Each structure stands twice: as structure tokens, then as C-alpha cells.
Amino acid sequence: MTGLSDDILDLASDYVLGLMPESEARLFEEIIERDPELARLVGALRDQLLPLDLSAPPQDLSDGFVARVQAGLETDKQAHSVAEPETDMSPRSANSNRAPSGSVLGLIAAAVVGLAVGFGAGWLRPLPEPQVIAVLLDDQGVPQAVVEDYGNDTASVRFVADIDVPADRSLQVWTLPSPEIGATSLGVLDRTAPTRLSFEDLPGPTAQQLYEVTLEPAGGSPTGRPTGPIIGKGFAAPQV
Amino acid sequence: MSDDDTGQDRAAQLRQALADCAAGREGGIAAILEIEGRQLLGVAQRMLSRRDLAEEALQDAMVQVWRKAANLRPDGGSARGWIYAILRNRCLNILRDGRRLAILPPADLALVQEARQQIVPEENWEILSGPGKLRQCLGGLDGQSRQVILLAYVAGFSHGEIAARQNMPLGTAKSLIRRGLSALKECLS
Numbered sequence: 347m348t349g350l351s352d353d354i355l356d357l358a359s360d361y362v363l364g365l366m367p368e369s370e371a372r373l374f375e376e377i378i379e380r381d382p383e384l385a386r387l388v389g390a391l392r393d394q395l396l397p398l399d400l401s402a403p404p405q406d407l408s409d410g411f412v413a414r415v416q417a418g419l420e421t422d423k424q425a426h427s428v429a430e431p432e433t434d435m436s437p438r439s440a441n442s443n444r445a446p447s448g449s450v451l452g453l454i455a456a457a458v459v460g461l462a463v464g465f466g467a468g469w470l471r472p473l474p475e476p477q478v479i480a481v482l483l484d485d486q487g488v489p490q491a492v493v494e495d496y497g498n499d500t501a502s503v504r505f506v507a508d509i510d511v512p513a514d515r516s517l518q519v520w521t522l523p524s525p526e527i528g529a530t531s532l533g534v535l536d537r538t539a540p541t542r543l544s545f546e547d548l549p550g551p552t553a554q555q556l557y558e559v560t561l562e563p564a565g566g567s568p569t570g571r572p573t574g575p576i577i578g579k580g581f582a583a584p585q586v
Numbered sequence: 587m588s589d590d591d592t593g594q595d596r597a598a599q600l601r602q603a604l605a606d607c608a609a610g611r612e613g614g615i616a617a618i619l620e621i622e623g624r625q626l627l628g629v630a631q632r633m634l635s636r637r638d639l640a641e642e643a644l645q646d647a648m649v650q651v652w653r654k655a656a657n658l659r660p661d662g663g664s665a666r667g668w669i670y671a672i673l674r675n676r677c678l679n680i681l682r683d684g685r686r687l688a689i690l691p692p693a694d695l696a697l698v699q700e701a702r703q704q705i706v707p708e709e710n711w712e713i714l715s716g717p718g719k720l721r722q723c724l725g726g727l728d729g730q731s732r733q734v735i736l737l738a739y740v741a742g743f744s745h746g747e748i749a750a751r752q753n754m755p756l757g758t759a760k761s762l763i764r765r766g767l768s769a770l771k772e773c774l775s
Contacts, residue, residue: 359767362671363738364678365745371675382661389663392671394774397716398740399670402632404624411641412619415648416612422649 350384358384362391369488372506373481376492476502476585477550480557482578490578491559493519493532495551503559505538509577514564520572522556523549532557534566555582596621600665607655614655615648618669626673633677633742635701636694643680647673674742681742703751705741706733714740723773731766738763 350358354377360366361374378385476494484490490509495501503519511517519532533543558579560572567573599621606614619626626647630640650672658668680686681702687695706714708729714736715721724732734752737743743751749759 356764359764359771363735363763363767364674364742365738365763368679368682378662379657379659382659385659385662389659389661389667391663391771392667393663394720394771395739396664396667396670397718397720398714398736399629399674400625401714401716402625402628405627405631405637405640407619407623407627408641411645412616412623415615415619415645418645418649419612419615419652422652 350387354384355387358388358391362388362395369507373489373492376504376506478553478555478582478584480555480580480582482557482559482580484578485576493521493557493580495521495555495557495582497550499545499548501532501543501545502540503533503535503543504540509538511537511561515561515574516564516566517577518560518562518566518572518574519543520558520560521548521551523551529571531566531570534562536564551582553582553584556580557582597664597666600669604651604655604658604665607652608658612652615652618651619648622666622669626670629670629673630677632705632740633674633702634680635698639680639698640677643676644673646676646679650676678742682744702741702743706736708733711736719774723770726773727766727769731762731769734759734763735766735770 357366357374361371366374378388475496477497478495480493480495481489482491482493484507488507490507491503491505493501493503501519509517517535517538519535520529521532522529527548530545530548532545533541535541556579558572559577560567561574561577562572563574599617603614603617603621606617608614623644627640627644630643630647631637634640634643647669651669654672658665662668687698690698711724711732712721715724724735727735730752734748737748737751745756745760745763748763749756752759754762
């Protein structure tokens with residue numbers, strides 16, 4: 347028996363069969379990473395269907411192919427040392443005109459929470475349940491990041507797209523608790539690793555509160571307000 | 587050495603190769619290509635039908651494996667299944683990236699599309715599934731369910747493409763695929 351909903355099982359089937367649009371698949375992978383039961387289910391289905399892949403006639407690799415791949419890794423390492431690479435072949439650019447449908451996004455956002463109860467990155471440390479979750483979309487409607495606000499002056503941000511952060515730029519996470527308080531920084535990041543954010547003295551998050559990530563000068567906005575291009579923005583969905 | 591021993595041996599080698607990747611040792615990728623490279627390229631070639639695109643997909647996949655190996659969950663199925671899934675996703679990205687395929691000359695694009703139509707034959711589908719339980723369970727499905735599952739997994743068709751190809755409404759295609767896969771999972775479990 348499984349504790350996963352039929353909706354999630356259907357999404358898992360679509361995911362393994364390759365029927366999920368890339369932007370949704372990225373989010374779904376986020377859920378898989380957080381839920382051991384779903385990870386096992388997806389892994390088992392993959393392994394069961396693997397004979398289909400093994401039935402393809404093998405093809406000899408070209409001379410020098412392995413060396414070319416390894417040279418590519420070398421470039422990748424260097425690119426990583428200064429910025430997240432975004433090649434033209436990335437899934438995001440491949441699908442930037444295809445936003446996930448609202449219902450699936452909602453379902454996935456709900457699933458992120460439903461499955462996240464208790465455990466976060468590393469599976470070792472129980473996390474409090476977030477009070478709100480915001481999926482931040484770019485201007486094409488493609489998910490870029492997910493912010494979870496725990497309501498006790500901590501939040502987490504995870505990126506679900508490849509985002510190019512030039513060496514002289516930082517990412518900055520913002521929220522707008524109210525028009526009176528104005529845009530308030532939740533933290534500055536130099537790369538797109540999942541990050542816990544701690545801040546001070548903000549009122550608890552509310553439904554429809556705005557969250558956004560902008561690209562700012564290295565170290566964060568010089569004015570204390572967002573100045574750079576918006577990477578993604580979204581509104582809080584209450585979870586409790 | 588029995589097939590099982592070979593399989594266990596390969597599984598251990600792949601796990602070690604992924605551990606090497608996670609630790610930043612490039613030999614890990616070379617080891618994966620040594621063990622699985624020919625078969626991986628075969629999968630990409632079958633789906634993309636062009637050698638240059640297949641090699642591009644495999645190269646992209648190895649970069650992804652390299653980047654993601656450290657995040658691999660031990661309970662998420664076999665290393666082998668994970669690597670093939672990454673490759674298939676790269677192939678799908680190429681197939682579904684309109685701009686990517688648009689740079690091909692029209693005649694070449696037509697050939698790619700034409701070849702995809704032939705990947706899943708109505709008759710003699712058994713060649714796609716290898717021996718074993720999967721073949722038996724696929725054989726137990728009704729022909730239409732089997733066909734749509736193979737079109738998705740083996741040829742990389744989208745819901746919309748499958749509906750158009752099978753001449754049925756999108757919703758019908760989706761539910762046919764889900765019902766078929768659910769019956770398949772039942773049989774495999």
C-alpha cells in the first residue's frame with residue numbers, strides 16, 4: 347500500500363513515461379528528492395521499464411567521444427566555479443514558452459507541502475511545516491524557484507531552473523509583507539543551491555503575500571530595495 | 587559467470603562510478619561510458635534517429651549525471667535506471683525543442699519525424715521489450731494500451747502527438763495511457 351494520492355501516482359507515471367512537460371518535470375523532481383516513498387516508486391517503475399531501453403540496438407561510440415565528454419566536464423567545472431552555466435540546450439530555454447498549467451502547478455505545490463511534512467534537505471533534520479509556499483515564476487510563467495516561509499523569521503528557497511548568475515551579481519530574495527513595510531530582503535545568495543534564510547522581525551506571512559527573487563549587484567541591492575531584473579515572482583499559498 | 591553475477595557486478599561498478607562523479611573524479615564518467623555507453627547511444631539513436639543528435643544527447647546526459655550524482659538517493663531505484671532516465675530526458679528535450687529541431691534542413695527534419703513513426707511497429711512489438719516479465723505483461727495488455735505506452739516511452743511521443751497519431755481526443759489518449767500503465771504495474775508487481 348502507498349500513502350501517495352492517486353494524483354501523485356498519475357503524475358509519477360507521466361514522469362517516468364516522459365509525458366510531463368519539462369517545467370513540470372523539474373518541479374516534480376523537487377518532490378521526488380524530498381519524498382522517499384515517491385522516490386522508491388519512481389525508481390521501481392523505471393527499473394521495471396528499463397528492458398525497453400535495453401532492447402535498442404547498441405551503437406559504437408565514435409573515436410574520441412569519451413575524451414570530448416570529459417573535456418566538456420572540464421568546461422562545466424570551470425563554468426560552475428564562476429556561475430551556474432546556462433547553455434542554449436538547457437531545458438528552460440527549450441521550454442521557456444510553455445508554462446505549466448495552473449492546476450498541475452497547484453497540485454505540485456500542494457504535494458511539495460504534503461510530502462514535505464517533517465523532513466527537508468538531507469532527510470536528517472525535521473523541518474517545521476511552512477506556513478506559506480510561493481512558486482516563483484518568470485515572465486513566461488515558467489517556475490524558477492520555490493520559497494517556503496516558516497513564519498518564525500526563517501524561510502527556505504530552492505531553485506527549479508538553471509539560472510545564470512554572473513560572477514559580479516548576486517541573487518536576492520524579497521517579500522512584500524505590506525505596502526507600509528515595503529519590499530524587505532530575506533537574504534542574498536551567490537548561487538542557486540537550496541538555502542535556508544533567516545531574517546528579523548517580519549510579521550507572519552499571509553495569503554497572497556508577494557515573494558520574488560531579483561538579480562542584484564554582488565552582495566545585494568545597494569539601496570535595500572529591489573533594483574535588478576526579476577528572476578521570478580509569485581504569491582504565497584497558505585499551508586496551515 | 588551467470589547473468590545475475592554479471593548484473594550485480596555491473597550494478598556495483600555503476601555505483602562506484604557515480605560515487606566517483608559525486609567526488610569530482612572524471613574517471614566516473616569514463617567508467618559509465620565504458621559499461622553502458624554503447625547501449626545508451628543505442629537508445630538515443632533509436633529515439634532521435636540522427637547520429638549527431640544522439641551523440642549530443644548522450645554528451646548532455648553525461649554532464650547531468652556528473653552534476654547530479656551527489657544528489658542521487660540510494661532508495662530511488664537502480665543507478666542504471668537513473669542514468670537511462672537522464673538520457674531519455676535529454677532526448678525528449680531535443681525532440682520537444684522546436685527551435686533545436688528547426689535548425690535542421692527541412693528534409694532532415696522530415697527524416698527524423700518519419701523515422702519516429704517507424705519506431706513502434708504495430709506488429710512484432712515484442713522486439714522492443716526484451717525477454718522476461720515486462721514482455722509478458724505488455725503482451726497481456728490490449729493492443730491499443732500497449733501501443734500508446736510504447737509510443738510514449740520508446741519513441742518519446744507527447745500526449746498530444748499520441749492523440750493525433752492514434753486519431754483520438756487528447757483526454758482519451760491520456761486516460762488510455764494511465765489505465766494501461768496502471769494495468770501494467772499491477773501485472774509487474
